[in-house]
Amino acid sequence: MKNPWMSAWLSAANSIAGASRGQMIAEMNKAQTQFIQEWQRAWVDAWLALWFPTSGRGK
Incomplete structure (x- = not known):
């Protein structure tokens, strides 16, 4: 026989975990995109500094 209280508790815990997982993945994607752009x-x-040393662009 299933315990309805345990089922409700696990369902709530799973929904909270899903929401926080989504936030973590979004933050990781944002950090990864920023890192790639800076790199x-x-x-x-x-x-550019190697090819055009006198241009002043590659610092």
Whole structure:
């Protein structure tokens, strides 16, 4: 026989876990996108500094 109180408690815990999991994934995606953009910008600046050392762009 199932315990209805345990079932209700687990259902509530699962819904809370799902909501927090969604927030964590969204925050991780945002941080990852920001990291990739900063890395690409640094990479392009480094290559421009190598190819055009007198242009002043790649610092």
